[in-house]
């Protein structure tokens with residue numbers, strides 16, 4: 001278990017590491033960057049003591065589950081059931097799960113998930129552009145009248161516009177969401193810079209503005225994580241990733257919780 005710099009959580013639970021890229025949002029994946037020389041595409045179980053780390057955390061701790069992997073990746077199937085047991089046995093800890101593979105969630109839920117789910121689990125999808133907004137629809141299909149777990153979206157790195165209200169079906173799904181985190185991409189240099197492997201892409205403040213407006217319209221709590229390198233450069237911020245809320249234009253200084 002390790003402390004984390006991620007603004008929306010308290011601890012990172014790395015019982016498994018490694019992942020395969022699935023969509024453009026993965027292009028400059030921070031895990032691939034940090035494990036660059038250690039075969040980041042190989043999904044592996046970490047030392048067993050890591051699986052048990054949540055048992056030692058204080059009540060109320062928010063835990064990001066497998067930040068260096070995708071909890072629902074098929075290669076993680078042998079270990080996921082143990083992680084569910086730990087989550088069930090730590091009802092006072094909040095487990096934040098994020099996936100780009102929501103089509104695998106249903107088959108990977110624990111047998112006793114039931115209509116309520118585990119109330120201490122926040123189940124989320126990453127969406128980087130309109131092309132992947134259907135991940136939210138797949139997630140929303142897990143809804144039940146008795147649902148106690150939370151739905152959330154991470155729109156980071158936001159690399160294009162997302163209109164969550166583009167169709168009635170999307171709007172119905174969006175209105176079920178309990179939280180949305182947004183953020184711009186971070187990297188070493190603008191995309192296309194010769195010799196630089198981990199880059200950041202351009203962002204547009206209009207993309208963030210639209211998401212904020214739609215969250216307000218549908219009563220979805222909004223959390224701005226970071227503006228990203230491109231916006232930080234345009235705004236001449238000291239924090240290169242645009243992660244210091246105190247430097248932001250006031251309209252973006254919003255960090256709400258479910």
Ligand code: SF4
Nearest residue numbers: 019020021026029069
């Ligand atoms: S799904 Fe997440 S962890 Fe896996 S490659 Fe993509 S960005 Fe990285």
